[in-house]
Amino acid sequence: MSITGKIEVQDKDILGALGAFFKRVLETDDINAILVPQHLSMKNMVMPTLVTDPEQLNGVDPLAPAFPMNAAKIVSRLTRKQMGSKIAVVLRPCEIRAFVELVKLKQGQMDEVMLIGMDCLGAFQNKDYLQYVDRHGDKSTERFYQDVLDGKQADIEGATLASACMSCENPVPTNADILIGLFGVEIADYLLVQSQSKRGTNLLNQMHMTEIPEPASRQDAITAIVAQRIACRDEMFVRTRAATDSLEKMTAYLANCVNCYNCRVACPVCYCKECVFVTDVFNHDPSQYLRWANRKGVIKMPTDTLFFHLTRLAHMSTACVGCGQCSNACPNGIPVMELFRTISQSTQRAFEYEAGKSIQQEPPLSVFYEDEFPEVVGINS
Amino acid sequence: MQDFEPTIIAFVCNWCTYTAADLAGTSRLTYPKNVRLIRVMCTGMVDPQYVIKAFLEGADGVLISGCHPGDCHYINGNYKARRRIKLLKEILPQFGFEPERLRLTWIGASDGIQFAEIMDELVDQVKALGPNQAKLKMVI
Known part of the structure; x- marks a missing residue:
């Protein structure tokens, strides 16, 4: 009651x-x-x-x-x-x-x-x-x-x-x-x-x-305030999608990133106790950088910037609550929240999940069912 | 784009698809040399990160292939893989990676012939798509 x-x-x-x-x-x-x-x-x-x-x-x-x-x-x-x-x-x-x-x-x-x-x-x-x-x-x-x-x-x-x-x-x-x-x-x-x-x-x-x-x-x-916010949100989604819908645009979007990983530290749902990006896995051998550079003649340093953000999207976007602390923590003014919320909307919808809404519903990547997502299997779908 | 030879990275599980590839070989079947197999113990251990890395390094296609549903050596790893592929197919296309570049198949240990056929078809499909955008441009 x-x-x-x-x-x-x-x-x-x-x-x-x-x-x-x-x-x-x-x-x-x-x-x-x-x-x-x-x-x-x-x-x-x-x-x-x-x-x-x-x-x-x-x-x-x-x-x-x-x-x-x-x-x-x-x-x-x-x-x-x-x-x-x-x-x-x-x-x-x-x-x-x-x-x-x-x-x-x-x-x-x-x-x-x-x-x-x-x-x-x-x-x-x-x-x-x-x-x-x-x-x-x-x-x-x-x-x-x-x-x-x-x-x-x-x-x-x-x-x-x-x-x-x-x-x-x-x-x-x-x-x-x-x-x-x-x-x-x-x-x-x-x-x-x-x-x-x-x-x-x-x-x-x-x-x-x-x-x-x-x-x-x-x-x-x-109702009035929610309607106003949703209109603002949807406009932000459209803007962000248009700004990131190719690799070229996406790299431009993240070009200011210096791999400080503050966004990950500030993120409440980045749940790993030790992030793989700060482990020795990414402490590459010095000669590796030259091999990478040799392939295209140039690489941007530090490397693995896009790799970091895409991995984070794959790991936590289904849990993103849209608090915006990632943007708050970015020293270089990258609109991180916009990117993560936009992608999260798709990933959460794909699993019919809404982060933080229900304490009962299991996180999408911790469960599975026998009969689901037939569209992702096979080479003719 | 006639002479474009794609690179396809295939994460195959030890118990089913790798064994099928082995069977294809011992049966003297041929399949395109574009496919680079990476043997993993189970498709359930393929972190989305591996797939992202492959694409950012310029792979034109990525295949994850394991046991048929119900046949997983570790009971349910392939179901977990399926959810992760679903997730990646939501994320990657938003940045211009065609969803057809990422494939998940079930190829059982005795399916040597199917293995060779699927590799043939996969290479044809990826050829038609052309090179992955990350191959040509600077990736930060």
Whole structure:
């Protein structure tokens, strides 16, 4: 049984209201710690913090347009073995989806975490966030969510939402235990809180939330924002396909790549503990480079750039949740997210799979059926 | 393109298709010299990466060939291979690699004649496609 309640907002202080709510979550008997994005005291940057002392929740800011990492990796780190305690984690929808993928790959477990998902307003790229926060200081988060909820989309006071966020059709969390809703809600007065699972309901019951019906405007607001995002996404797919549909274009697309592999490090679902591209397999014999160069007279150094990206597509595109951290991590401004999302859409559709959507459905490359894909077998298909 | 001789990399499983190739040889059947066989223990061990590497190095065609469904020496490796080929056939064509360059077949240990026939036909098909784009251009 789902419960819908509200978090009262005093004096339009939404972050204060969220902080108070998380404090109450932390004070319940069930929860021993909470992972939540907070402003760091030493610098105006928002990072995930693991809090056990309710008094240390003063900088809570899950609405800041900062997305320094996909925190699914952090939650995986906290849950890869039994912790012996229960924690609540406050995540964006794409972080929850990535965590679901990691759980399915046995790199995390759900038993000891209470997932608190928030309606996601999106975020800037790291560089843009730092500039934005410089310009607007303490008021930056407030300005941001007000602008987004007022309907501003791309250009927000000189900064632009990350293109991953603009083309994200999942701004509302799924698979959370507790959802905090903003869309279609009068956030100056209250925030919506809703349980999406049995244990979420139990927790809200313990907290004695004031129950309210879901506001009638909510579904319409969500439908509108999703439609806008899908239009943006589909336009991005068309653009990216056109920019990569031959080897020549693809090499131009990735020409800035210096094989730093930051995209792989930032990717929450790049699941290998040791990537083959950093092993000795790619520590080629010096004479090998000359043999390669001799073949066409020239090779680009470092080698294996396209090989790396295509391999990554083959390995993780069925698990890609579109969080855009790959683009965020690229030092040379390659639109990595666009490429990976575009290809992922095809690969996930081929296996009727949607990354992060269902905890039950097995990852496509870990299962098989006797009678499937006859079209790929034989030399006349 | 008359004198184009394609290079085809074939990953063949030890228990079925490699044995079939051996049978073709001992039966003195001929098949085109364009095919380079790489013996693997099972098609289930062919990482998509191997196929990508072959294409980026300029292979004009890649064949993965193993045991018929139900005959896999390791019970189900060929089913896993089939999913990986499905995946690659979604990815590679988006970058201009014709899907016909990548093939998956089941050739059993006793199918020496079929092995030779399939190699003949495969080479003809790849010849008709022309050289792989990666052969001619700089690949980063």
